[in-house]
Amino acid sequence: MIRIGLTSFNEHSSLTGKKTSSLYEYAGYLPLVELDTNYYGITKKSSVENWLTQVPEDFRFVVKLYAGFTGQAKWQDNYSSMSEMQEHFLETMKPMIESGKLFCFLAQFPAQFKCTKENVAYLEILRGLFPELPVAVELRDYSWYAKEFVEKTRQLMRTLDFSLVMVDEPQLPDTVPLDSTVTNKNFSLFRFHGRNQAYWNDRTGDWRKKRTLYRYNETELKELGNKVRQAAEESAEVGVIFNNNSGGDAADNAMQLKKILQLDYEGLNPSQIDLF
Secondary structure, eight states, X not given: OEEEEEEOSSSOHHHHSSSSOOHHHHTTTOSEEEEOHHHHSOOOHHHHHHHHHTSOTTOEEEEEOOGGGTTSSOGGGTOSSHHHHHHHHHHHHHHHHHHTOEEEEEEEOOXXXXXXXXXXXXXXXXXXXXXXXXXXXXXXXXXXXXXXXXXXXXXXXXXXXXXXXXXXXXXXXXXXXOOOOOOOTTEEEEEEOOOOHXXXXXXXXXXXXXXXXXXXXXXXXXXXXXXXXXXXXXXXXXEEEEOOTTTTOHHHHHHHHHHHTTOOOOSOOOOTGGGO
């Protein structure tokens, strides 16, 4: 099963024809979405319950972990212990976990999270915080993929039952390669950030809106599609998330890849056209 989706559901006008769309409307076109809401602060359980009412049975969610789990926020500012943070997060996400609609949690680590003994130990702690739950780990520093460490990185992911995120991003000296090695036979996750080299490491101005400004061409999508197919031969489920949306390109690229892979999703929500 290959599911294609986008980061967020409300900003893809080329998909739904609306400037801002609801999750219900989004779920009429694609069967997967990545939600980053919890990254900035753990949401309310009622919000999670509301999401579940808007999607069909076969829809799935990729949920980014709160930044406190990946060292990008000081959890001490809001919690007395890491265990308290974990308990709050899992209680909030309980309806989604129990519904079976969780594709995975996403632990996106920053480039500062390098391949060190301390960080390997922390990954072991992270697995202990989410026992028996699907967790995908995105590593953004090249040190994990250096020739002398890359196989150890893969083996660590297998040992901890993590799915190592297959990342496509601009190829620069400090960025990570697209490693399509499957480390979890239950599920794999691709994240496509685009290949905008000029702005990837630029932190001036409104840089967040520039770094994913990229539209994949047909040749690039066919190459990526081949890697998705290969992963699908080794994983029970594969998720593909397009994050190249600074210029609104993600939805068009997602639908192009869907056509390339000849995917036909049944059981989606009815779109407006379907209602007439």
